[in-house]
Amino acid sequence: MTQPDGLAPSGAASTAAADAEAPQPERAPLRVVVVDDHAMFRTGVKAEIGRSLAVVGEAEDVDSAVRVVLATHPDVVLLDVHLPGGGGVEVLRRVHEREPDQRFLALSVSDAAEDVIGVIRGGARGYVTKSISGPELVDAVRRVAEGDAVFSPRLAGFVLDAFSGAIDVAAVDEDLDRLSVREREVMRLIARGYAYKEVAKELFISIKTVETHVSSVLRKLQLSNRHQLTRWATDRRLV
Amino acid sequence: MPAAGASAPPVPAPPGATGRETQPAVRRAVRVSDGAVLGGVCTGLAQHFGWPVLVVRVVFVGLALAQLFGVLAYGALWLLMPAASSVAAPGLESATRSGLRPDGRPRRRSVDWGAVLALAALGTGLLWLVQTSGLGVSQRLFWPVAFACVGAALVWRQADTSAQHRWRAEAGGRVWLAPFVARGGWPALVRVIVGLGLVGAAFGLVVAQYSQLAELPQVLAMTLLALAGLAVVLAPWLHRSRTALNQARADKVRADERADMAAHLHDSVLQTLALIQRQAEDPRAVSQLARRQERELRGWLYADDVPEASLRAALTAAAAEVEDERGVPVEVVMVGDCETSDAVQALVRAAREAMVNAAKHSGADKIDVYAEVTDTEVEVFVRDRGAGFDVDAVAEDRYGVRGSILNRMARHGGRASIRSQPGDGTEVRLEVTR
Numbered sequence: 001m002t003q004p005d006g007l008a009p010s011g012a013a014s015t016a017a018a019d020a021e022a023p024q025p026e027r028a029p030l031r032v033v034v035v036d037d038h039a040m041f042r043t044g045v046k047a048e049i050g051r052s053l054a055v056v057g058e059a060e061d062v063d064s065a066v067r068v069v070l071a072t073h074p075d076v077v078l079l080d081v082h083l084p085g086g087g088g089v090e091v092l093r094r095v096h097e098r099e100p101d102q103r104f105l106a107l108s109v110s111d112a113a114e115d116v117i118g119v120i121r122g123g124a125r126g127y128v129t130k131s132i133s134g135p136e137l138v139d140a141v142r143r144v145a146e147g148d149a150v151f152s153p154r155l156a157g158f159v160l161d162a163f164s165g166a167i168d169v170a171a172v173d174e175d176l177d178r179l180s181v182r183e184r185e186v187m188r189l190i191a192r193g194y195a196y197k198e199v200a201k202e203l204f205i206s207i208k209t210v211e212t213h214v215s216s217v218l219r220k221l222q223l224s225n226r227h228q229l230t231r232w233a234t235d236r237r238l239v
Numbered sequence: 240m241p242a243a244g245a246s247a248p249p250v251p252a253p254p255g256a257t258g259r260e261t262q263p264a265v266r267r268a269v270r271v272s273d274g275a276v277l278g279g280v281c282t283g284l285a286q287h288f289g290w291p292v293l294v295v296r297v298v299f300v301g302l303a304l305a306q307l308f309g310v311l312a313y314g315a316l317w318l319l320m321p322a323a324s325s326v327a328a329p330g331l332e333s334a335t336r337s338g339l340r341p342d343g344r345p346r347r348r349s350v351d352w353g354a355v356l357a358l359a360a361l362g363t364g365l366l367w368l369v370q371t372s373g374l375g376v377s378q379r380l381f382w383p384v385a386f387a388c389v390g391a392a393l394v395w396r397q398a399d400t401s402a403q404h405r406w407r408a409e410a411g412g413r414v415w416l417a418p419f420v421a422r423g424g425w426p427a428l429v430r431v432i433v434g435l436g437l438v439g440a441a442f443g444l445v446v447a448q449y450s451q452l453a454e455l456p457q458v459l460a461m462t463l464l465a466l467a468g469l470a471v472v473l474a475p476w477l478h479r480s481r482t483a484l485n486q487a488r489a490d491k492v493r494a495d496e497r498a499d500m501a502a503h504l505h506d507s508v509l510q511t512l513a514l515i516q517r518q519a520e521d522p523r524a525v526s527q528l529a530r531r532q533e534r535e536l537r538g539w540l541y542a543d544d545v546p547e548a549s550l551r552a553a554l555t556a557a558a559a560e561v562e563d564e565r566g567v568p569v570e571v572v573m574v575g576d577c578e579t580s581d582a583v584q585a586l587v588r589a590a591r592e593a594m595v596n597a598a599k600h601s602g603a604d605k606i607d608v609y610a611e612v613t614d615t616e617v618e619v620f621v622r623d624r625g626a627g628f629d630v631d632a633v634a635e636d637r638y639g640v641r642g643s644i645l646n647r648m649a650r651h652g653g654r655a656s657i658r659s660q661p662g663d664g665t666e667v668r669l670e671v672t673r
Contacts, residue, residue: 112541153607157572191572192620193607
């Protein structure tokens, strides 16, 4: 996220559509469900992204979220981390039982590592803070809808933290349990505030490759049982 | 699908609205410690019935002269009437606790010993008059009752100091237990012992008068034995009470601390909201205020405890300063942490200078700071997406970049490099070995 490069096209498209009342150039707007226990925040998000995305449902707690998401089948669910009834993780669990392919983007004011990593390990494809600007949010939703991962600098920092520490060369190297050199580089650049496009330019690779690396890190984060990750999570009361 | 959830936001019940108001309030007479001479019984009764305090006091003294009835009545009321307690709004209570406003409870007046002496002399004289006139209690009863009354008053008075509000909450209403299980310091203990001694003396007098003096040691021994047995039976219970009391006290302190912090934060949110209303015309100031408040709240609600002498603390503090001074958001991401040393402090100062430069000159709307601590070195990146500049064209006398960043890092054995292109933002990279 936080890519000016990604912003430019989306911003331009949305203003063009709004000005000329013309249909979106490519296809119908993405369908989004907003799950947050603060009504004021839901209203604000709707106002900000309503032009470029179709908000097809809202929910304020775990039960209503599961109901609304299963009923509307949105492209992306914007999911608050803290929710009455068990939190965002509970929504992820219950929806993924029925619809394993439903895509979620976590949205939170909490920067606590345990919340962020917890919701990513729970199955969200990205994490952004609530102070994100409207166009950036729209862009993040697009990315998640296309199956990519959305890593904020902060999330990248947490990932580096979680996978840090000397890797024992003698140990059996499970691919899942470590980041490749390239993935580390990508994570570091994202943590430094680089947009995907800038990362690609810096490393002389294509944006698609950057996205592949990020998605692979996401997979490792979700699937890895790496001892250190587990311990890191335990230390922070994640598991 | 219409947004059903949004149209009806849940309205939270006002705190304290349920439960407390369902029962009609019974107006009870309470003891008032403000202006009390002994236990506040007279003051309380006077307030309850709307009579002048003096009248109530005179009535009690008069009753006391009649077979000590007033004394007994006073004692009974002292036990039965609850002490007045006041519950203020959370913010006010917290402000009182932290000394931000005058204590609602007035300090105990300093004792006017002359008046006390005069009153005591007058009382003794009156008593003597009544006793010698033959209207009083029989001599056999007078001294034991007098001793017992004074002793009990001493103990009860001790159990009824200003700490009693606390005791009452802590001891679960068993206030009479408080002098035994609560902390009160030496004076309290002495008062309790003297009081008990007086009660014991009264008991001894009664025994001495009604039975032969020769049997006194035996009776005393029996009594002591009985008391010892009682003590053995009660000891575990007293001990448990004491433990529970200490636990309750610790919990209360913790809860108070938390409440104080919460109150402070809410207060600062109020201030921020007031400022935002005043500066509503200035979007930049408003977002700056909102950002500062957000940082404060977020830190309180979600941040881990960060040791003060750590790189994390120093760097986030520097970022917060720049944010407040320049009004540009600074996003800090950290991997790992370390203690501050001279080199690390120099690193933080250089990073701060880099942030200031970015905020001042780049025109970017956000600054990203990334710090990574490895086993051997500390790296900090300060990046903006602003105007950028030609690094080679920086004049030698531009103190900010040369002196504060490059030279400072060189002096402390670190390295600094600046990458920038006009139109493409700037990134300052700083590193030192640990």
